[in-house]
Amino acid sequence: MATAEETKTRQAQLNGAEIMIQALIHQQAKFVFAYPGGASMPLHQALRKFRDEIRTILPRHEQGGAFAAQGVSRTSDTVGVCMATSGPGATNLVTSIADAKLDSVPLIAITGQVTQNVIGSDAFQETPMVEVCRAITKHHYMITNINDVARIVKEAFHIATTGRPGPVLIDFPKDVQLDALPADEVDLDPPMNLPGYRPELPDVATEQINQIVAAIRRSKKPILYVGGGCILSGASEELKKFAEKAQIPVAMTVMGLGAFPGSHDLSLHMLGMHGTVYANKAIDEADLLLAFGVRFDDRVTGKLDEFAKHGKIVHVDIDPSEIHKNKEAHIPVVGDVKQVLHRLNETLSDSDIPETDAWHEKIKGWKEAYPLKYADYQSEIPQQHAIQTLWKMTRERNPYVAVGVGQHQMWTAQYFKFDEPRHWLSSSGLGTMGFGLPAAMGVAAAYPNELVIDIDGDGSFQMNIQELGTLVCENLPVKMMLLNNQHLGMVVQWEDRFMEGRRAHTYLGPVHKPEALGDGTGIVGDEIYPDFVTIAKGYGIAGQRVREKKDLEAAIQTMIDHEGPYLLEVICPYQEHVLPMIPSGKTVRDIITE
Numbered sequence: 374m375a376t377a378e379e380t381k382t383r384q385a386q387l388n389g390a391e392i393m394i395q396a397l398i399h400q401q402a403k404f405v406f407a408y409p410g411g412a413s414m415p416l417h418q419a420l421r422k423f424r425d426e427i428r429t430i431l432p433r434h435e436q437g438g439a440f441a442a443q444g445v446s447r448t449s450d451t452v453g454v455c456m457a458t459s460g461p462g463a464t465n466l467v468t469s470i471a472d473a474k475l476d477s478v479p480l481i482a483i484t485g486q487v488t489q490n491v492i493g494s495d496a497f498q499e500t501p502m503v504e505v506c507r508a509i510t511k512h513h514y515m516i517t518n519i520n521d522v523a524r525i526v527k528e529a530f531h532i533a534t535t536g537r538p539g540p541v542l543i544d545f546p547k548d549v550q551l552d553a554l555p556a557d558e559v560d561l562d563p564p565m566n567l568p569g570y571r572p573e574l575p576d577v578a579t580e581q582i583n584q585i586v587a588a589i590r591r592s593k594k595p596i597l598y599v600g601g602g603c604i605l606s607g608a609s610e611e612l613k614k615f616a617e618k619a620q621i622p623v624a625m626t627v628m629g630l631g632a633f634p635g636s637h638d639l640s641l642h643m644l645g646m647h648g649t650v651y652a653n654k655a656i657d658e659a660d661l662l663l664a665f666g667v668r669f670d671d672r673v674t675g676k677l678d679e680f681a682k683h684g685k686i687v688h689v690d691i692d693p694s695e696i697h698k699n700k701e702a703h704i705p706v707v708g709d710v711k712q713v714l715h716r717l718n719e720t721l722s723d724s725d726i727p728e729t730d731a732w733h734e735k736i737k738g739w740k741e742a743y744p745l746k747y748a749d750y751q752s753e754i755p756q757q758h759a760i761q762t763l764w765k766m767t768r769e770r771n772p773y774v775a776v777g778v779g780q781h782q783m784w785t786a787q788y789f790k791f792d793e794p795r796h797w798l799s800s801s802g803l804g805t806m807g808f809g810l811p812a813a814m815g816v817a818a819a820y821p822n823e824l825v826i827d828i829d830g831d832g833s834f835q836m837n838i839q840e841l842g843t844l845v846c847e848n849l850p851v852k853m854m855l856l857n858n859q860h861l862g863m864v865v866q867w868e869d870r871f872m873e874g875r876r877a878h879t880y881l882g883p884v885h886k887p888e889a890l891g892d893g894t895g896i897v898g899d900e901i902y903p904d905f906v907t908i909a910k911g912y913g914i915a916g917q918r919v920r921e922k923k924d925l926e927a928a929i930q931t932m933i934d935h936e937g938p939y940l941l942e943v944i945c946p947y948q949e950h951v952l953p954m955i956p957s958g959k960t961v962r963d964i965i966t967e
Contacts, residue, residue, distance in 0.1 A: 390415035396526035406438030410458020412485030433839035437811035439469030444815025460498030475802025479533035480540035511539030536572030592661035601628030602666020611714035635790030645673040650743035669699035772824040777809035777833025780862035807836025858947035895948035916940030
């Protein structure tokens with residue numbers, strides 16, 4: 374039996390796992406989305422010990438937990454944290470880590486690892502996570518000494534959130550988790566050791582600000598092209614002030630939605646492959662392109678050498694590697710977008726405001742000639758109608774909206790107008806199906822009293838459908854509007870447009886149905902597979918199915934008013950296309966509108 378002195382000694386010790394959790398708490402982490410396993414059990418025991426200071430949410434799949442952590446990061450100033458065991462648990466985080474890297478989302482991913490003495494021996498559930506994630510993280514660590522735990526956690530948060538944000542991996546061998554230190558020797562705020570990392574940028578030179586102002590003054594057809602960098606930098610207020618002062622129209626990338634109010638008169642909404650005709654035409658004819666917090670992604674530019682070729686390009690980005698990467702800039706500025714906009718607002722005088730009345734008239738004409746539109750069925754519910762109706766019914770509540778990937782994602786970007794940043798969550802760079810439900814789950818944890826909606830498609834929804842269990846068990850009241858067309862709609866659209874309508878494994882029902890080969894009518898029949906409402910009921914979630922317009926508004930109201938999570942399944946036609954569409958590698962002159 375242990376002596377009193379031995380017991381006191383044990384109580385005065387902290388093991389590596391406990392130091393890790395205390396370090397997370399010290400860095401203001403509020404949630405950990407964690408799935409336990411053999412190599413992470415000490416971490417979970419530590420999470421249990423400190424459960425009054427940090428909330429652990431058990432997802433039903435590690436990928437779901439990592440996307441939920443992104444939901445926290447994308448909508449708040451809290452960094453999302455996810456955790457998994459070694460081997461398959463760790464590799465299940467990889468997709469979300471890559472997703473966070475492409476969308477510049479701060480994320481801390483902690484993976485248990487086998488003990489150091491068997492690393493490299495193909496031990497049970499061993500995976501070399503640092504090597505696996507080397508190219509898809511902003512930085513990565515393997516902790517080999519308990520004395521480094523607190524420093525590494527501090528550095529991970531610093532790296533994830535400064536400069537251009539991104540994911541950081543911490544691989545944590547089990548023997549280091551179990552090693553112990555006297556509690557009074559643990560420093561949760563140690564000095565960092567990052568000699569090569571200098572995210573702080575010098576102030577943008579006054580000469581560069583003056584060059585931008587001069588370019589604005591001389592322009593006749595200026596346009597703002599803004600992206601996720603404006604949201605990450607917190608530049609939305611400065612952007613609105615600048616656009617209104619200079620009277621410059623604003624086009625947004627899919628990552629930039631909400632950076633500028635979607636309902637504003639100066640908003641051209643989204644540009645790019647499925648952007649508005651008027652946004653794309655304005656970009657094409659502009660004599661000055663103010664590209665703020667964007668990376669000239671191929672889904673925006675189409676044929677790169679034809680994109681914005683008539684105008685002078687000002688490119689502002691915090692990441693020097695993005696400058697000139699895809700498109701040469703006439704005025705390249707490495708800096709924080711918010712700071713640059715603040716300086717522009719201070720510098721821009723009334724005499725610098727260009728004469729753009731004719732430009733605004735031309736854009737107004739394009740808006741009138743090429744509005745967003747969709748088919749008007751007698752009773753069937755087009756996806757666009759369902760989304761637009763949901764927006765009209767919820768806009769006063771300013772909901773948080775997450776989406777999966779596919780047609781419903783693009784239709785939501787088109788028809789749900791976001792007036793504030795950080796209320797729109799989309800897997801944009803990686804385009805990850807299965808993102809919507811778990812991302813909404815994370816938002817609901819961070820904002821338990823706000824309206825959180827997942828707009829999803831039946832293909833994406835099934836990728837992480839198991840997280841319905843997390844919603845119930847963790848009391849996360851996500852509202853799910855599932856637009857079910859029984860197909861992988863975006864791939865169907867490409868089959869219709871470029872492959873003569875030949876169906877190749879895009880029907881999600883039984884293979885003996887005529888729809889599997891493209892012989893259907895475009896209207897979903899009475900037999901729906903699977904029965905999502907019954908599945909939801911099995912998890913303890915209320916829901917209903919609607920398929921006629923006359924029932925839609927009442928069903929949406931029921932969903933909104935329901936206290937807990939709710940599934941509204943909307944049966945939609947399956948041959949609706951996301952339009953406008955600029956085919957890949959083409960230009961605005963090739964845009965498809967019908």
